[in-house]
Each structure stands twice: as structure tokens, then as C-alpha cells.
Amino acid sequence: MSATDINSKDRRLPLMGRWLPDAHGRLARAALELYSERGFEQTTALEIAERAGVTERTFFRYFADKREVLFQGSQELQRIILATIAETPEDVRPVDVVIAAMNKVGGLVFDRAHSIRRAAIISANPALQERELLKFSTLSASVAGALRERGVAEPSATLAAETGVTVFKIGFERWITGTPSEDWAECIRDTVCQLREVTPSIIVG
Amino acid sequence: MSATDINSKDRRLPLMGRWLPDAHGRLARAALELYSERGFEQTTALEIAERAGVTERTFFRYFADKREVLFQGSQELQRIILATIAETPEDVRPVDVVIAAMNKVGGLVFDRAHSIRRAAIISANPALQERELLKFSTLSASVAGALRERGVAEPSATLAAETGVTVFKIGFERWITGTPSEDWAECIRDTVCQLREVTPSIIVG
DNA sequence: TACTCTGACGTCAGCAACTGACATCAGTAG
DNA sequence: CTACTGATGTCAGTTGCTGACGTCAGAGTA
Numbered sequence: 148m149s150a151t152d153i154n155s156k157d158r159r160l161p162l163m164g165r166w167l168p169d170a171h172g173r174l175a176r177a178a179l180e181l182y183s184e185r186g187f188e189q190t191t192a193l194e195i196a197e198r199a200g201v202t203e204r205t206f207f208r209y210f211a212d213k214r215e216v217l218f219q220g221s222q223e224l225q226r227i228i229l230a231t232i233a234e235t236p237e238d239v240r241p242v243d244v245v246i247a248a249m250n251k252v253g254g255l256v257f258d259r260a261h262s263i264r265r266a267a268i269i270s271a272n273p274a275l276q277e278r279e280l281l282k283f284s285t286l287s288a289s290v291a292g293a294l295r296e297r298g299v300a301e302p303s304a305t306l307a308a309e310t311g312v313t314v315f316k317i318g319f320e321r322w323i324t325g326t327p328s329e330d331w332a333e334c335i336r337d338t339v340c341q342l343r344e345v346t347p348s349i350i351v352g
Numbered sequence: 353m354s355a356t357d358i359n360s361k362d363r364r365l366p367l368m369g370r371w372l373p374d375a376h377g378r379l380a381r382a383a384l385e386l387y388s389e390r391g392f393e394q395t396t397a398l399e400i401a402e403r404a405g406v407t408e409r410t411f412f413r414y415f416a417d418k419r420e421v422l423f424q425g426s427q428e429l430q431r432i433i434l435a436t437i438a439e440t441p442e443d444v445r446p447v448d449v450v451i452a453a454m455n456k457v458g459g460l461v462f463d464r465a466h467s468i469r470r471a472a473i474i475s476a477n478p479a480l481q482e483r484e485l486l487k488f489s490t491l492s493a494s495v496a497g498a499l500r501e502r503g504v505a506e507p508s509a510t511l512a513a514e515t516g517v518t519v520f521k522i523g524f525e526r527w528i529t530g531t532p533s534e535d536w537a538e539c540i541r542d543t544v545c546q547l548r549e550v551t552p553s554i555i556v557g
Numbered sequence: 558t559a560c561t562c563t564g565a566c567g568t569c570a571g572c573a574a575c576t577g578a579c580a581t582c583a584g585t586a587g
Numbered sequence: 588c589t590a591c592t593g594a595t596g597t598c599a600g601t602t603g604c605t606g607a608c609g610t611c612a613g614a615g616t617a
Contacts (some may be wrong), residue, residue: 207604273486277486278482280486306522310518342511344508409576410595
């Protein structure tokens with residue numbers, strides 16, 4: 148099916164060490180292609196497996212479910228963010244710690260073209276949006292945990308984490324949809340400025 | 353199965369107008385019970401239907417999927433919030449508009465015991481957490497839309513909505529987990545105060 | 558060399574979440 | 588009395604996903 152000759156039937160060729168591309172990578176690429184071509188719901192796990200030249204069962208050995216293919220990078224991202232937080236000096240304010248971390252990871256992890264492609268797929272399907280939301284929520288929870296370990300008290304930790312992740316999301320969106328030349332750091336900085344203008348008064352109702 | 357005699361096999365009895373409780377209500381109650389008793393994943397749609405005295409097919413006619421039973425109130429809640437926003441005077445700041453709306457709906461819609469039960473079920477299952485997150489995200493998006501219709505510019509609208517919904521979530525959590533006597537309005541007010549202390553500086557990195 | 562062990566993969570059977578198409582049947586409008 | 592409607596049952600089928608088990612190549616080991 149695919150134009151690449153990688154998907155030929157004669158796998159199991161002389162593979163010393165890591166010779167042939169592994170099933171994982173082939174599956175990930177096949178899934179991305181198919182989700183783009185015909186939409187997430189319209190592609191079956193079997194089709195992905197076939198394009199990758201493996202069995203359906205093998206697909207589910209590498210990915211917990213159909214959606215997970217699109218969220219591979221998440222743990223990696225989270226690990227980097229937490230590590231960055233750990234390195235930040237103690238006297239910085241909680242939110243600033245988080246935002247600094249968000250700031251740092253940008254150029255490190257993302258391929259813009261891939262991100263755009265991925266975002267298009269996700270935005271077309273509620274089930275995928277749900278998963279993305281959960282990943283962000285998980286990220287927020289562990290950031291809050293990291294903050295707590297630094298001695299930040301409880302409501303502040305959660306709020307700072309939540310705020311930081313919100314900045315990340317909105318900044319990311321902007322980075323993807325804006326002009327290609329715009330810098331990651333710039334997106335984050337502007338978003339923070341806008342956020343500050345929006346802070347609520349105490350008077351409610 | 354159930355102790356209530358509602359679930360006897362002889363439905364289809366003389367029902368003039370609305371005599372017998374409708375399938376919708378029975379299904380919702382049955383699902384709640386079973387999710388509580390043995391967990392979400394451990395209960396099948398068939399079991400729910402049986403306890404409600406109908407067919408599995410009927411379950412899926414009333415609820416888009418197994419999870420949806422737990423998220424019935426969402427649209428209603430959203431409608432009320434949007435209506436409240438529409439009534440708020442124009443000169444109030446965006447976030448304050450949103451938070452005032454959140455403030456108002458509390459006593460209106462929630463039954464505390466039911467909320468606690470529901471929260472317990474949801475927090476035990478990632479798939480349900482995903483759905484909840486999506487509902488909040490949807491709410492946030494429509495609040496942002498409502499704000500835009502009042503003339504609020506774009507980044508502010510989204511940020512204000514996001515912030516308001518975050519306050520709602522954290523306040524709600526507190527309302528559920530805190531002392532039963534604590535007022536909804538009080539939870540929201542305190543959360544707002546904490547949020548203000550957390551606002552980021554412009555200096556990042 | 559032979560022997561075993563392991564890790565990646567295939568095969569197969571099966572469950573459960575849905576869905577579409579169609580039948581049925583009570584009550585209602587005409 | 589008949590035709591229609593709306594809520595439900597029946598049934599067959601697709602798809603996501605899982606467990607159990609077989610297989611086979613390569614690496615290590617005697």
C-alpha cells in the first residue's frame with residue numbers, strides 16, 4: 148500500500164543488531180498516515196497493522212489502544228519538565244518555576260510539522276481530545292506534586308501547576324497556528340502577559 | 353436483582369399517560385448502582401439493562417455510551433452558566449463575569465450526596481476522567497464564545513474562560529471533600545483568593 | 558556441536574461496546 | 588376500523604481489545 152519499500156512482506160531478513168526498522172516505528176508511521184488520510188475512526192487497527200506489515204495483535208502489544216499512538220511523546224515531555232523544575236532555584240515563585248520549565252522544553256521536543264499534523268488529527272475527534280486532556284491533566288498533577296516536594300503549600304501548588312499548564316497549552320496552540328518564524332519562548336512570554344491582564348478581582352457576584 | 357419492585361418482569365402493564373417510571377430513569381439509577389457496587393469497567397451494558405428491566409439495545413438508545421450516564425447534567429449546567437453570563441452587566445471584567453456565573457449555579461444544580469458518589473466513581477477510572485475533562489473543556493470553550501459575543505477580545509476571552517472553569521473545578525472539589533456545612537459561594541470565593549496569590553510574574557526563564 | 562532460554566511475533570478464540578435493520582405492539586388520530 | 592407513531596425487542600454484524608499458546612531466530616552456555 149505505502150510508497151515506502153519498508154513494508155514489503157519479506158521481513159525476517161538478516162537483521163544484525165538493529166537493522167530493519169522495528170515494528171514500533173513502522174506501526175507509528177502507518178497509524179499517522181492512515182489517521183491523516185481517512186480519519187481516526189475510519190481506520191481500523193487491522194489496517195494499521197497490515198500497512199506496517201505485522202499482525203493486529205502486535206499493534207496492541209506496542210500501544211495500549213488505538214489512540215495511544217498519538218501520545219507517545221507525553222511521558223518524555225513530562226519527565227523533562229519535572230527534571231527542569233527540580234533544577235530551578237528554591238526562591239523562585241511557584242508559577243514562575245512551572246512556566247520556566249514549560250519555556251525550556253519547547254525547542255527540545257517538538258517538530259513543528261509533526262505537531263501540526265498531529266493537532267489536525269486530534270482536533271477532528273472527541274475521543275482523541277479526551278485523551279489529550281487527560282495527558283495534560285496528568286502532567287498538571289505531577290507538576291503539582293513536584294511543587295509540593297519543594298515545600299509549596301497545597302492550594303497554591305495545584306493552582307500554580309494548573310496555571311502553568313494552561314499557559315503551555317495556549318502557548319503551544321499559538322506556536323502551531325501562528326507564523327512559522329515565531330519563537331516558542333516568545334509564544335510563552337506573550338501568553339503569560341495576557342494571563343496577567345486577566346487575573347480576577349476578589350469581588351464576585 | 354434489585355430490591356425495588358420496579359424491576360419486575362411484567363412491564364407493559366396498564367400505563368395511562370406516564371404511569372410506570374420511564375426506561376431512562378431506571379437505566380440511569382441501575383447504572384449508578386452498579387458502577388458504585390462493582391466499578392465501571394466491571395459492569396457491562398447488558399447488566400445495567402437487565403437491572404433496569406430493558407434490553408441492552410434500549411440502553412444505547414438513551415445513552416450514547418456507557419460513560420454518558422454519568423454526565424447527564426452537563427448540558428443543563430452549561431446552559432445555566434451561559435444564561436447567567438448573558439445577564440451580567442457589560443462593565444464587569446471578563447473573569448469576574450465567569451466566576452460570578454460559576455458562583456450562581458452551585459446551589460441550583462448540585463445534590464451533594466449524589467455529587468460525592470459520582471465523583472468517587474469517576475476518580476476510579478481514567479476513561480471517566482477523560483470524559484469529565486472533555487466536558488469541562490467544552491464548557492470552557494462555550495464560555496469563551498459567550499465572552500467574545502460580549503466584545504471581549506480573543507486571547508483574553510479564552511484565558512478568562514479557562515481561569516473561571518479552573519476556579520469552578522477546584523472549588524467544586526473543595527465543596528465535595530470539605531465539611532458538609534461549607535457553602536458553595538464560600539468555596540468559590542476562597543479559591544479565587546488563592547488564585548490571585550499565584551499569578552505569575554512576567555519574568556520567566 | 559547441541560541445548561536451552563528469551564523475546565518478538567503469529568494464530569486463534571472470545572468478550573464487550575456499540576450499530577443498523579427490521580419486527581412488534583400499544584395507544585392515538587383520523 | 589385503519590393507518591400512523593413511538594418506544595421497545597430481536598438479531599446479526601463490526602471493531603476494539605485480551606488471554607493463551609505456539610513458533611522461530613538469535614544469543615548464551617555447556
